[in-house]
Amino acid sequence: MELYVFAESGEFLGVIDLFSSLRWRRRYWEPGEVELHLYATEENIALLQPGVILRRVDRKESARVMGIDIKGYELTVSARMLSIYFGMALVIGLKSYTGTPAEILCQLAEDARDSVPELVVDRADLPTGDAITIQLDFKNTLKAMTAVAKAYGLGFRLLYSTEQKFTFQVYEGADHSAEQTDNPVVYFTDEFQNFIDAEYSLDESDYCNVAYARGSDGTIVSIDRSKGGRKRVCYVDASSVTPDGKTDSEYRNELKTQCGWALFDHIKTENFTGTATDVENFVYTEDWDLGDKVTTGDSTIGKTLTERVTEVEEIYENGGVTVYPVTGKTKSETLDLEDL
Structure with a gap:
């Protein structure tokens, strides 16, 4: 198995095909990790400097080298999958995002262009979902993306090509459970x-099926998923959500989003x-x-x-x-x- 090494600009730098061990850890809703162990030769040290990108022909994801450690004759290379670039970005000022969860992830990616060179957002075959509204104020982009992705069961990744393109994708894994009949069961x-x-x-000690949220002007909305049974109620302090610049429908939708997230956080x-x-x-x-x-x-x-x-x-x-x-x-x- 070979690792191809590229500069962020797309320049091919070399190939790593001799190593003692490689840990390639992929993650669904946050950047995965890579740890590579090999001989600490002058060539390897010069090639595997922080900032270079490691690619494999048999995997979609690539990884950016974040640091190296040399002990004796061993070189240890630490890298993160490319969505780590969003961890270098920030939502500047107070902003509202409205759309399906997948669309909001795309919007957050687009806002991070200063930290992600030559970004291309792939909106083909986006997972569907109901519209939500979130409001962020000077928040780390990657942490916001991970929170949304976890809440709605979505994955995201940043893919690299030698044409200097960083392509952002939102995806949803296939259902291979015994509960369905369309795909082979695993x-x-x-x-x-x-x-x-x-x-x-x-x-179920933390379980709730009804949530209330109150906005900055005292408006109260709720979501009830008790289905006529015994209610287990929780409250969301949504005082940071304001009606400024929004229609009444948009404002209430944003408050209901807070209720929905509270119920996600109080499940069995x-x-x-x-x-x-x-x-x-x-x-x-x-x-x-x-x-x-x-x-x-x-x-x-x-x-x-x-x-x-x-x-x-x-x-x-x-x-x-x-x-x-x-x-x-x-x-x-x-x-x-x-x-x-």
Whole structure:
């Protein structure tokens, strides 16, 4: 396996084909990580300086070298997938964004052009969704994008081409769970011998199905998902959301977006933790890929869940490769944009 090294300007710099180990960790809604170990020769050190881009012909994502470390005869190279460029950008001043979650991610990318050279936003085949409105004031662009992507189950990536183009894409993985019939089903379970050390948990202590939000002028809106059952209510302080420059409909829509995010942050959490390993019965990048929904489970407790593959770690060493998919729900750690 070869790594092609390019300058940000598109100039080809060289090839890395000899290394002791490579960890290529892809992530669905934030930049993945790369760690490369090889001999600390003069040529390798000169080639792998921070700012160069590592490409693979067998993966869509590329990575930007962020730093190097030399210890004895070993050179360790640390890199991040190219969406890390958005971590170098900032939403300047108070701005509102309206559209589907995928459209808002595209809008945020476009606002980061100063930090992303030659940006092209690919709007073909954008995932669909209901319109939302968010308001940001001097927030880190990448943190805002990750919050939106996690809340709505979307992935995003920044692709590199030697024509000096950085192409931004929003995507949604395919559904390979047992709950659907359109695609082949993929199982990560003990019965298929590709899911071990399983641990199941179910927690509804923080669950809410009704949310109220109050804007800066005292306007109150709510979302009720109790479906006529027992209500579990939460409140959102949306005093930072103002009606300035908005129609009444736009203002209420933005407040309802705050309610929706509050409910995303107060869901029932049901998860399996464990180690899913790629084996021959479901081949990585052919039967399943990053962002896809799969069925996970453990026959000993009689539980199965539909989970999304949120990370894939590829480890290349000693002449072999091991693939570890990580699955999890789409609940964000926080959906409070004030904390970004």
